[in-house]
Amino acid sequence: MYKYDQWDQAMVDARVAEFRDQCQRRIEGKLTEDQFKPLRLMNGLYLQLHAYMLRVAIPYGTLSGAQMRALGDIADKFDRKYGHFTTRQNIQYNWIKLEDAGDILAALAKVEMHAIQTSGNCIRNISSDHFAGAAADEVVDPRPYAELLRQWSSFHPEFSYLPRKFKFAVIASETDRAAMRLHDIGINIVRNDAGELGAAFYVGGGMGRTPMIAPLINGFVPLDRLITYAEACLRVYNRYGRRDNKYKARIKILVHELGAEEYTRQVEEEFALLLAQNIEPPFAELERIRTYFEDPAFAADAPDELDRSDPDFAVWSDRNTHPHKAPGYVSAVISLKPVGGIPGDATADQMRLMADLAGEYSFDECRVTHTQNIVLPHVRKADLFALWQKLEAAGLGTPNLDQVGDIIACPGLDYCSLANARSIPIAQQISQRFAANGKGEILGELKLKISGCINACGHHHAGHIGILGVDKKGVENYQLSLGGSEAEDTSLGKITGRGFDEAGIVDAVETSVDVYLAQRQNGERFLDTYRRIGMEPFKEALYG
Amino acid sequence: MKILTGNDLKTGAVTWWDGSGWSLYVDDAVDVGDGGDAIIAREESARRINAPYEIEAEKTQSGVRPAHIKDRIRGLGPTVRPDLTLKPGDPNAVREVI
Ligand code: SF4
Numbered sequence: 143m144y145k146y147d148q149w150d151q152a153m154v155d156a157r158v159a160e161f162r163d164q165c166q167r168r169i170e171g172k173l174t175e176d177q178f179k180p181l182r183l184m185n186g187l188y189l190q191l192h193a194y195m196l197r198v199a200i201p202y203g204t205l206s207g208a209q210m211r212a213l214g215d216i217a218d219k220f221d222r223k224y225g226h227f228t229t230r231q232n233i234q235y236n237w238i239k240l241e242d243a244g245d246i247l248a249a250l251a252k253v254e255m256h257a258i259q260t261s262g263n264c265i266r267n268i269s270s271d272h273f274a275g276a277a278a279d280e281v282v283d284p285r286p287y288a289e290l291l292r293q294w295s296s297f298h299p300e301f302s303y304l305p306r307k308f309k310f311a312v313i314a315s316e317t318d319r320a321a322m323r324l325h326d327i328g329i330n331i332v333r334n335d336a337g338e339l340g341a342a343f344y345v346g347g348g349m350g351r352t353p354m355i356a357p358l359i360n361g362f363v364p365l366d367r368l369i370t371y372a373e374a375c376l377r378v379y380n381r382y383g384r385r386d387n388k389y390k391a392r393i394k395i396l397v398h399e400l401g402a403e404e405y406t407r408q409v410e411e412e413f414a415l416l417l418a419q420n421i422e423p424p425f426a427e428l429e430r431i432r433t434y435f436e437d438p439a440f441a442a443d444a445p446d447e448l449d450r451s452d453p454d455f456a457v458w459s460d461r462n463t464h465p466h467k468a469p470g471y472v473s474a475v476i477s478l479k480p481v482g483g484i485p486g487d488a489t490a491d492q493m494r495l496m497a498d499l500a501g502e503y504s505f506d507e508c509r510v511t512h513t514q515n516i517v518l519p520h521v522r523k524a525d526l527f528a529l530w531q532k533l534e535a536a537g538l539g540t541p542n543l544d545q546v547g548d549i550i551a552c553p554g555l556d557y558c559s560l561a562n563a564r565s566i567p568i569a570q571q572i573s574q575r576f577a578a579n580g581k582g583e584i585l586g587e588l589k590l591k592i593s594g595c596i597n598a599c600g601h602h603h604a605g606h607i608g609i610l611g612v613d614k615k616g617v618e619n620y621q622l623s624l625g626g627s628e629a630e631d632t633s634l635g636k637i638t639g640r641g642f643d644e645a646g647i648v649d650a651v652e653t654s655v656d657v658y659l660a661q662r663q664n665g666e667r668f669l670d671t672y673r674r675i676g677m678e679p680f681k682e683a684l685y686g
Numbered sequence: 687m688k689i690l691t692g693n694d695l696k697t698g699a700v701t702w703w704d705g706s707g708w709s710l711y712v713d714d715a716v717d718v719g720d721g722g723d724a725i726i727a728r729e730e731s732a733r734r735i736n737a738p739y740e741i742e743a744e745k746t747q748s749g750v751r752p753a754h755i756k757d758r759i760r761g762l763g764p765t766v767r768p769d770l771t772l773k774p775g776d777p778n779a780v781r782e783v784i
Pocket of ligand 1: 558560593
């Protein structure tokens with residue numbers, strides 16, 4: 143894992159002191175809310191429905207055991223003993239007091255964490271594949287490149303006031319586990335025919351009000367030009383992005399309006415200018431960063447067999463593990479989606495337990511997934527049963543990865559001041575419904591995603607089944623969409639028709655699933671069947 | 687009726703104007719008539735409240751009911767964590783705000 147050097151630590155410590163002072167001045171009335179709001183947002187402190195909310199950055203979703211433990215301790219000491227892991231691989235605390243904000247940031251800084259750039263029109267936390275550095279199918283560990291981009295984008299003066307917020311994802315495999323093409327810039331590290339590594343740049347994707355899939359604008363940027371090319375992409379956006387209209391200010395609108403070809407031409411022109419200015423950090427810096435991401439000392443003789451004699455364990459290990467590049471190891475996914483639970487929430491005790499388990503079984507590392515689960519990336523198969531038993535005992539052993547119960551749900555109207563409708567109760571009812579009727583067991587992969595408003599933090603556009611909460615004359619209403627995907631076969635869901643009330647949307651999901659069960663062929667997933675038969679049979683069943 | 691709400695500056699807690707100060711309980715909210723703007727200006731400059739605003743509500747037999755569901759949820763707490771609401775022992779509390 144990356145470790146702060148003296149400069150990283152000095153920057154973060156200075157920011158803690160500065161924000162502590164700003165909070166104090168606000169409390170003393172020396173700053174008005176209008177003056178203070180942009181300052182608190184730059185430090186991840188929002189005012190939500192019930193209290194201040196603090197969003198903490200977890201770069202590319204990677205955490206050490208000590209960091210996870212600190213997150214649990216903060217939940218215990220400063221919040222109401224829980225936190226919420228988000229679709230940006232971050233954590234949010236829902237019940238923060240302004241007078242505690244400085245102490246919380248200081249506690250975070252002690253474990254090399256912060257909340258900088260988790261809000262505002264800047265480059266936000268960079269997300270990545272949650273199996274990075276472990277996955278059997280990756281070309282290379284993408285995190286050193288994500289870290290380089292993090293350092294470049296932190297406090298970047300030119301990009302602190304972009305037309306809108308800006309999100310990167312960096313992956314390094316054909317399989318996309320990070321919704322890469324639904325980011326402002328998605329980077330896939332690839333190897334060319336000559337065996338060299340380069341970065342494929344996809345620019346102008348996103349969800350929200352106007353969802354778009356990012357087009358490929360350059361299939362191979364040499365890695366010693368990575369930052370220069372990113373800078374060129376941002377410069378064109380910063381110059382021409384629509385600052386006049388908040389709803390048209392994301393880069394996806396610029397790329398769409400200019401056309402991918404013209405946007406690319408302008409980026410290449412800017413790139414040529416920047417190359418002459420030699421802004422790329424020395425390659426030695428990338429090499430330095432890379433040393434922090436070297437493989438842990440995997441046991442060469444780790445046994446590859448798994449004792450599957452316990453049937454419950456067998457189900458969990460089939461569903462909740464992912465192939466590892468080292469023989470005898472797997473990545474284990476801890477579901478934060480118990481039946482009827484709140485997706486992404488973890489108690490302080492659960493966080494501390496996961497920290498302990500990371501230390502005991504996974505070289506002290508864990509990951510946050512954009513699907514709001516936690517990964518222990520490097521677990522010996524020989525240890526898997528013992529790990530599962532401990533997870534089970536703590537209510538963390540739900541075997542539902544990528545199943546209908548593994549629902550992404552944003553905080554919605556239970557917490558979020560921008561929401562139109564509640565997301566979490568819908569997720570709870572759907573997971574309970576499919577657990578009770580037994581259909582959850584026979585569905586296979588089904589990705590269900592719920593957002594409480596058009597901002598789409600719950601990725602509903604990319605759900606095999608997506609649900610969007612809307613406000614219908616002061617009453618919660620839910621639109622259903624089908625056919626989205628955020629994997630390598632990225633697609634945007636289509637709305638089925640008129641919306642449903644709270645009870646109706648749960649029935650509508652079951653009706654859609656029944657159409658799939660009646661029509662599926664040869665082990666098709668829900669998404670495959672939908673793509674083969676189209677929307678009509680679903681509409682017919684839903685609306686008659 | 688028109689009532690005022692905001693968040694406590696230091697704690698962020700949801701509060702309601704009760705005629706002389708800010709209460710945690712929506713049922714304490716009073717009708718401010720046309721005087722809302724003046725109270726907001728005065729209270730904001732006295733630093734007792736953050737981001738206050740005026741909303742419509744009605745007085746019912748069981749208390750004060752904000753017109754919009756968002757403010758009703760603010761008045762109670764998250765419906766998915768009854769234990770963290772202001773009425774943790776009331777099994778009907780969540781149903782009543784929806
Ligand atoms: S999608 Fe809307 S309701 Fe949900 S967290 Fe984002 S802004 Fe809030």
